[in-house]
Amino acid sequence: MVTGKGGVGKTTVAAALALAGTRQGRGGVLVEFSDGDAGSRALGPYTAEVEHLVISPDDAITRAAGPLLGSTLLAKLVLGNFAMRRLVRAAPALRELAMLESVRQIVEERPGRRVVVDMPATGHGLAWLRVPAQMAAITSPGPFRTLVEKVNRDLMGPGRCSVVVVTLPETLVLRETVELCQGMMQEVGLDPACLVINQMPSVIAASALAEVQRMVAEGDALGLNPALQAALKRAQALLEARHHARLLAATALRDALDGVSIEPVILPLSPHDPTASAVAGWLMDGGLR
Amino acid sequence: MSKGQPLVMVCAGGGGVGKTTTSAALALALARQGARTLVITIDPARRLADALGVRLGNDLQVIGLDPSTGDRLVALMPEPSLATRTFMDFLFLEEPDAHARLMANQLFLTLEDKLAGMNELVAMTLVIRALAAEPFDAVIVDTAPSRYALDFFTYPARLSALLEGRAVKWIATLMQRAEERRGKDRRWWSGWGKRQVEAAVSHVLGTSLVQDTTHLFAEIALIRKRFAWIAREIDNLLRGPRTAHILVAAPTGAAEDDLFFLFRRLVELESRAHAVLLNRTGLELDTWVRLFEPDVPLGQHARIQLQHLREEHFSRVQASQRIHRRLESLPRPVPVVDLPLLTYTEPAEIVQELATLLDPSLRMLTGWRSPHA
Numbered sequence: 195m196v197t198g199k200g201g202v203g204k205t206t207v208a209a210a211l212a213l214a215g216t217r218q219g220r221g222g223v224l225v226e227f228s229d230g231d232a233g234s235r236a237l238g239p240y241t242a243e244v245e246h247l248v249i250s251p252d253d254a255i256t257r258a259a260g261p262l263l264g265s266t267l268l269a270k271l272v273l274g275n276f277a278m279r280r281l282v283r284a285a286p287a288l289r290e291l292a293m294l295e296s297v298r299q300i301v302e303e304r305p306g307r308r309v310v311v312d313m314p315a316t317g318h319g320l321a322w323l324r325v326p327a328q329m330a331a332i333t334s335p336g337p338f339r340t341l342v343e344k345v346n347r348d349l350m351g352p353g354r355c356s357v358v359v360v361t362l363p364e365t366l367v368l369r370e371t372v373e374l375c376q377g378m379m380q381e382v383g384l385d386p387a388c389l390v391i392n393q394m395p396s397v398i399a400a401s402a403l404a405e406v407q408r409m410v411a412e413g414d415a416l417g418l419n420p421a422l423q424a425a426l427k428r429a430q431a432l433l434e435a436r437h438h439a440r441l442l443a444a445t446a447l448r449d450a451l452d453g454v455s456i457e458p459v460i461l462p463l464s465p466h467d468p469t470a471s472a473v474a475g476w477l478m479d480g481g482l483r
Numbered sequence: 484m485s486k487g488q489p490l491v492m493v494c495a496g497g498g499g500v501g502k503t504t505t506s507a508a509l510a511l512a513l514a515r516q517g518a519r520t521l522v523i524t525i526d527p528a529r530r531l532a533d534a535l536g537v538r539l540g541n542d543l544q545v546i547g548l549d550p551s552t553g554d555r556l557v558a559l560m561p562e563p564s565l566a567t568r569t570f571m572d573f574l575f576l577e578e579p580d581a582h583a584r585l586m587a588n589q590l591f592l593t594l595e596d597k598l599a600g601m602n603e604l605v606a607m608t609l610v611i612r613a614l615a616a617e618p619f620d621a622v623i624v625d626t627a628p629s630r631y632a633l634d635f636f637t638y639p640a641r642l643s644a645l646l647e648g649r650a651v652k653w654i655a656t657l658m659q660r661a662e663e664r665r666g667k668d669r670r671w672w673s674g675w676g677k678r679q680v681e682a683a684v685s686h687v688l689g690t691s692l693v694q695d696t697t698h699l700f701a702e703i704a705l706i707r708k709r710f711a712w713i714a715r716e717i718d719n720l721l722r723g724p725r726t727a728h729i730l731v732a733a734p735t736g737a738a739e740d741d742l743f744f745l746f747r748r749l750v751e752l753e754s755r756a757h758a759v760l761l762n763r764t765g766l767e768l769d770t771w772v773r774l775f776e777p778d779v780p781l782g783q784h785a786r787i788q789l790q791h792l793r794e795e796h797f798s799r800v801q802a803s804q805r806i807h808r809r810l811e812s813l814p815r816p817v818p819v820v821d822l823p824l825l826t827y828t829e830p831a832e833i834v835q836e837l838a839t840l841l842d843p844s845l846r847m848l849t850g851w852r853s854p855h856a
Contacts, residue, residue, distance in 0.1 A: 200628040201498015201737075228630070235740055287593070328593045333692045362499075366533060402788035405781070416780065425773035432792055435826035442828075465795035467736040 197313040197322070197374075198360035199367070203392040203461075207360045208312035209236035210473035212244045215308030217474065223247065223309040225300060227254070227293055233312060237470050245307075249296050251289045258295035262337050290325045295341060298349040320377045323357070326350055327382065356387030363391050363443035363460075368450035375456060389456045390477070391447060393463040398437040406430045488725050489614065490518075490621040490849055494760075496731035497741025498628035501762040504830060505731050505822070506625035507535060508837030511549060512845050514556035515838065518620040521613060522546075523559040525606045525627050532560045533830065541569060543613055548831055549838075557619075559609055566605040567595040573608055574706050574713070581702045588702075590695035602627065603635035607717045621849065622720070630744050633728075636721050636752050639714035643707075727757035729848065734764055734802030742806065746813075756817050758848050759810060760841075764803040764821040771796060799824070820844045 196208040208224060215222030223245045226233040230248035237244055249257075256270060293314075301309050313322060326345045333339040349355055357378060361371040375386045409416065410430050413423040451458065459480035461473065468476075492509065496502040503524060510522035521543070524532070537544045539562040546556045561569065575582035585591055603626070610622060626632035720726065728749055732742040742759065749756055771793050774781065781789070803821070810817050822840055827833050841848070 199498065201500070203737075205737075229744075231740055231744060232737075235736065332589050332593050332695065338692070396791075399784050399788055402782075402784035405785035406789075409780070409785075418779075421769075422773050422776075422779060425770040428767065428770045429774055429789055429792070431826040432824075433788065435828065436792070438828045465791075465798050 195311045195313055195323075195355060196358045196360060199370070202360045202362050202367070204360045205232040205312050206236045206468065206470060206473055207358065207390055207392070207477070208310050209233060209240075209244070209470040210477055211358065212246075212308065212310040213237070213240050213470045214474040214478060215310065216243045218308075221245070221304070221307040223300065223304060223307055225249065225297060225309060225311045227251065227312070227314050240470050247300060249293065251293065254292040254296040255289065257299065258292035258341070262341055287325050287329065290322055291329060291342070291345070294326060294345050294349060298345050301349065320374050320381070323350070323378060323382045323384065350382070350384070352383070355384070357384055358388045358390060359386050360390045360392055363394050363447050365442075365446040365450070368446055372450050372454055372456075375454070386456065389458045391458045391460045394447075394460045395436060395440040395443050395463045397440055398433055403430075403433050403437060406433055488719075488723060489521075489619045491624065491720055491723065491726040492621065492729055492849060493624045493626060493633075493721065493726065494729045494731055495626045495632050495745055496628070497630060497738050497745075500628075500731050500733040500738045500741075502628060502731040503625050504833055505760055505762060505837060506623050507834045508841055509729070509848070510556060510621070510623045511546075511552065511834060511838035512841045513621050513623075513849065514552040515549065515842070516845060517555070519555045519557075519618065520621045520623065521557050521559060521610065521619045522623040522625065523561075523606050523610055524625040525602050525632075532558075535831070535834070541565075541609055549835060557613075559606070559613060561602070561605050561609055563602050566601045570601060570605045570608060573612075574710060575702075577709070578702075578705050581705050584698065585702050588695055588699055590692065590699055600635040600638040604638065604713075604717070607639075607720060608713060610720065611713070611716045624721075630741055630748070633745065633748055633752060636718075636754075639717045643711045643714040722754055727849065728754060729758055729760060730756050731760045731762065732806065733762045734799045734806065736802070739802060739806055739809075743809065755815070759806075759817055759819045760822060761803060761806060761819055762822050763799065763824040767796070767823075768800075818847060820848070 196204055196211065198204040198207075205226075208226075212222035212224040222243070224233055224237070225247045227249055229250075230246070233246055233248070234241065237246060297309065297311055326342055327350075329342045330339065330346055333342060347354075359371055359375060361367055371389070375389065378384045378386060406426060406429055409418070410423070410426050413426065418426070447458070447460075459477060461468075461476050461480075464472075494502055494506040494509070506524070507522060510520045513520045532539055535546045535548055535558055537546060537558045537560060539560050541559075541561055543557050543559055545554045546552075546558050548556070571582065571585060575585065606624070610624075613619070614622075626635075730742055730745050732738045746756055773779070774789060775793070807819060810819055820841065822837060825833050825836055827836060
C-alpha cells in the first residue's frame with residue numbers, strides 16, 4: 195500500500211513498485227481508486243507489463259456487499275434502495291472499508307503476485323489504515339463483523355501487507371510523515387516497509403557557483419556586455435536558489451529522521467516527470483526489498 | 484464598502500503547484516487594492532499559515548505581511564483534526580442534549596476523523612459565520628491539493644438530500660425495527676420486502692452497530708433543518724453569481740493532467756473555470772541564449788551545472804506551451820496568467836512578489852474595481 199499526501203509522486207512510486215514486481219518475476223498489479231488517468235500516465239510505455247485495475251468507490255461497495263448479502267444481485271437490490279443508496283454515499287468509513295475489502299479480494303484471486311495499491315490522497319493516511327481495526331471494535335458477531343475480521347487478518351495482518359510512505363524533503367511535510375509512521379507502528383501495528391523521499395534537489399557544485407559568482411562580480415572588468423551580465427545575474431540567482439533548496443532539504447531530512455529508526459530511500463528531483471521504469475531502477479538501487 | 488455578497492474565488496489545483504502561495508498572493512493583491520479580503524485554507528499542509536505567520540484556529544487573524552494593507556487582509560485557518568468537532572458544535576448549537584448524546588455515541592466517535600469533506604464543510608461554515616459578523620469584499624478559498632478537491636461542492640447537497648428527505652426517517656425506523664427483530668428470524672433472506680430488509684440489516688450489521696446507528700440517526704433528524712440552511716448558504720457561496728473558479732497549475736505532466744481533469748470536473752459540477760494561473764513558467768529564452776554564446780568565458784564547472792538548469796528550463800517551456808495550446812483549443816478559451824519561477828527563499832517574499840505580478844491581471848481575474856480609483 196503506497197500512501198502519502200497529494201503531489202508527492204505517490205502514483206509514480208506505486209506504478210514503479212508494480213513494474214519492479216513484474217521484473218522480479220512476481221507479476222505486478224497496480225490498483226487505483228480513481229479514474230485510472232494517473233496510473234496510466236505513470237506507467238506510460240510500460241502499461242503492458244503491469245495489470246492495472248481501476249476501482250470506483252461505487253464498484254468497491256457493490257463488490258464488498260456481494261459476499262456480505264450472499265449475492266451480487268442482492269447487493270444491487272439493497273444498494274438500489276433509495277434510502278440505502280443515500281446512506282451509503284454519505285456514510286463515512288464504509289467506502290474505505292469497501293475499498294480495502296476489494297483489495298483483499300483482488301489479492302486472494304491472485305496468489306503469489308505483487309499487488310500495489312495507490313491509496314487515495316484525501317484525508318489522513320492513518321485514518322484509512324485504522325478503519326478495519328476500529329470497525330472490528332464496534333461491531334457484534336454477524337457477516338459484517340466477519341468481513342471486517344477477514345480484512346484485518348488477510349490484508350492488514352503481519353506479513354500480509356507492507357506500507358510504503360512517499361514524502362518530500364520539506365520540514366512540515368516530513369513532520370507529518372514521521373507522525374504517520376509512528377502512528378502506524380503504535381496504533382495499527384504496521385511497520386512502514388519503506389519511506390521514500392521524493393524529489394530531493396541535486397547538489398550544486400560549489401566550484402560552479404563560485405565561477406558564476408566571480409563572473410557577476412567582475413563583469414565590468416572582464417568587459418562583458420550588459421545583456422550577458424543580466425543573464426549571468428539570473429543564472430546566479432537560479433543556482434543560489436537551487437543550492438539553498440538542497441541545503442534546506444538536507445537539513446529538514448536530518449532533523450526529521452534524527453532518532454527515528456527508519457531508513458529512507460531517496461529519489462532525485464528530476465527536470466522531466468521520471469518514468470515508472472526509471473523510478474523502479476532507483477528504488478531497487480536504493481535497497482528496496 | 485461592501486454591498487451584498489462578496490466576490491468569491493475558489494482556487495483549485497493538484498499537489499505541488501504552488502496553489503496555497505498563489506491563493507495568498509491573490510488575497511494580498513486584492514487587499515493592496517483596497518478590498519477587505521478573507522483568505523481561508525482547507526489545505527491540511529499548513530504551509531500558508533507558516534508563510535503568513537498566523538496560527539491554526541477557528542478565529543479570524545489579520546495578516547501583517549504588508550503594512551500597506553492595514554487590517555484588510557484576514558486569514559482563517561481551521562485546525563483539520565478538530566474539523567468534525569467544530570462542525571458538530573455549530574450544527575447542534577440549539578440542541579445541547581443531543582450534542583451530549585452524540586459525543587458519547589461509539590459509532591460517531593469511531594467515524595469522526597473519517598467524515599469525508601468535513602474540513603471543507605467546517606471551513607465554509609466558518610466563512611459563513613465570519614460574513615455574518617462583518618462585511619468582506621472578497622473571499623479566497625484555497626482548496627485541498629487534490630483532483631477531488633471540488634467534489635465537496637456536492638457534499639452539502641448530498642447530505643441534505645439524505646437528511647431532508649424520507650431517507651433519514653426510513654433508516655431510523657428500519658434500524659429500530661432491525662434492533663427489535665434481531666435473533667427472532669434467522670431466515671432473513673427468504674422473500675423480499677420491508678420486513679426482510681429490516682431483518683437483513685440486523686443480520687448483517689449485528690446488534691451494537693444497529694443500536695448506535697439508530698441513535699445517531701435520531702440525533703441527526705433533530706438538526707436537519709439547520710443543516711439544510713447551512714448547505715444552502717454554502718451552495719450560494721460556491722456556485723453563486725459572484726463566484727469565480729481559478730485553476731492553478733505548473734508546467735509538469737502531472738500538473739497538466741490534474742488541470743484538465745479539474746476542467747472536466749467543473750463542467751460536471753455545472754460550473755466552469757474562470758482563469759488559469761500557470762506557476763513557474765520558463766520564458767527566459769534570452770538568458771539561456773546569451774549564456775551559451777561561444778564567446779562567453781564560462782568555466783567548465785559552471786558550464787556543466789548551467790546546462791542542467793537549461794535542460795530543466797526547456798522542459799518547463801515545452802510543458803507551458805503545450806498547456807497554452809490545449810487551453811486555446813478549448814471550445815470556450817480560458818485566459819491564462821503566466822507567473823515566472825521565483826528564486827526567493829522566504830515564502831513571505833514569494834507571496835509579496837507574486838501579488839505584485841498578479842496586480843495587472845487583477846481586474847481580469849476578479850472584476851474587482853478599487854473604490855478609490
